[in-house]
Amino acid sequence: MLIARDYWINWKGINMNSIQFFIVALLATIDIHMNQALNLSNLSVPRIIDAAQKAKLFCSYEMGNRTLNSVKWYKDGMEFFRYSPLTPPTTNWFPVKGVTIADGSSHCNQFICNVELEKLNVHSSGSYRCEVSGDAPEFKLIDKTANMTVGVLPKFGPFINGIVHPYRYGDFLAVNCSSDWSNPATTLTWYINNKTAPFTSLQPQLNEITRNTDGFMLYASSLQLRIHIDDPRFISKSEILELKCVADIMGISSVRRESKVRATILALRDAGHKQRLLGQGNGASASGSGSCYESIVFMQHWVFWLCFLLFSRGSPQLTNSHWS
Known part of the structure; x- marks a missing residue:
């Protein structure tokens, strides 16, 4: 033991x-x-x-x-x-x-x-x-x-241009997003109402290259968003689309930059209503112009007949005086 x-x-x-x-x-x-x-x-x-x-x-x-x-x-x-x-x-x-x-x-x-x-x-x-x-x-x-x-990190948010106001059903929307110069290059992403834009609506991203005096290669990126406004909902409903372009570098949130614009989509019904109102206004103007013209013609005829009657009554007296 x-x-x-x-x-x-x-x-x-x-x-x-x-x-x-x-x-x-x-x-x-x-x-x-x-x-x-x-x-x-x-x-x-x-x-x-x-x-x-x-x-x-x-x-x-x-x-x-x-x-x-x-x-x-x-x-x-x-x-x-x-x-x-x-x-x-x-x-x-x-x-x-x-x-x-x-x-x-x-x-x-x-x-x-x-x-x-x-x-x-x-x-x-x-x-x-x-x-x-x-x-x-x-x-x-x-x-x-x-x-x-x-x-070299971008100092400014991406620049958006090409927006037009307003758009209508059937129009073609094309806006461009360009990033500031940076190294590494930025990756651009489009969002429509906070949802990633479909790949089919994007033009291939373009990168421009230059050289900084400090030896860094600098890149500027560009990405275009192209949308045909043919969604049936725009036939009867107007809407404001928020378009956002985000510039990312390596997926790091602290260096992310973004810019936003708004595009007004005018419904086909509203657009037609406006056209009808405009047409009615033009018709009223034309009718008013016609009435005015008819009034002038009537006055001319009235003056002409008045002068004719006066002249007819006075003519025999003048003739008798002349012959006597």
């Missing part, structure tokens, strides 16, 4: 395979517990950022019962910053193309390590990794990686 604390363990009937399995499971449990104690809880890197801005990189971690040995920042696998509280100097910078750390921007301790990048350019895009390591004897490592795209 073998006594372990207050428990009596009868080793008879227990084979070595069971003992080995128990030991391995116990060690694995201990190892998992130790690994859970070192945790990189958050890595924040902008997915996309304008080259004129500064990029803030955040890394937070939980050391548990370990001592922090170092925190390292990498771009595309190349180290550009290190914080090592146990080894002076505690902060070090390393030259990496496209990476410029703003003076006095780094802030690191036992819980966080944040740096700020400035003077962003075409070489600043890439994969950024935060690596945290514990001290001896294990020197446990944990890291996370995030991608950052540096570009």
Whole structure:
């Protein structure tokens, strides 16, 4: 018999395979517990950022019962910053193309390590990794990686032109949406009353390309919406359509731009009613003009006959006087 604390363990009937399995499971449990104690809880890197801005990189971690040995920042696998509280100097910078750390921007301790990048350019895009390591004897490592795209973001919303007021049943609506210059290129989407416009109503998207002085290729996108207003509901019902053009970059909501216009669709019934009213007005004018003409002709005839009668009565007197 073998006594372990207050428990009596009868080793008879227990084979070595069971003992080995128990030991391995116990060690694995201990190892998992130790690994859970070192945790990189958050890595924040902008997915996309304008080259004129500064990029803030955040890394937070939980050391548990370990001592922090170092925190390292990498771009595309190349180290550009290190914080090592146990080894002076505690902060070090390393030259990496496209990476410029703003003076006095780094802030690191036992819980966080944040740096700020400035003077962003075409070489600043890439994969950024935060690596945290514990001290001896294990020197446990944990890291996370995030991608950052540096570009030129649009300053204005998309421009919509070609709208005409009003439209009628049977008309053809064609409006164009053009984006501001940007890198990466924008993806344009048309919405009609907050519903995605059918693909069949769109003309293929066109992209223009130019080059910025900072080395970025800039793109301008254009997409036309073409609709034949032949829906039967417009025969008897007028409606206002809200047309919205959205410019997206990489599907990121923070850099999304949009513009809206409204198109008035005049119902065929209302349009016909207006035409009838207009026709009646023209008819009334024509009738009035005819009556006026008839009155003038009547007055002319009346004056003519009056003069004729007066002249007829006076003529014999003049004749008799003449002959006498």
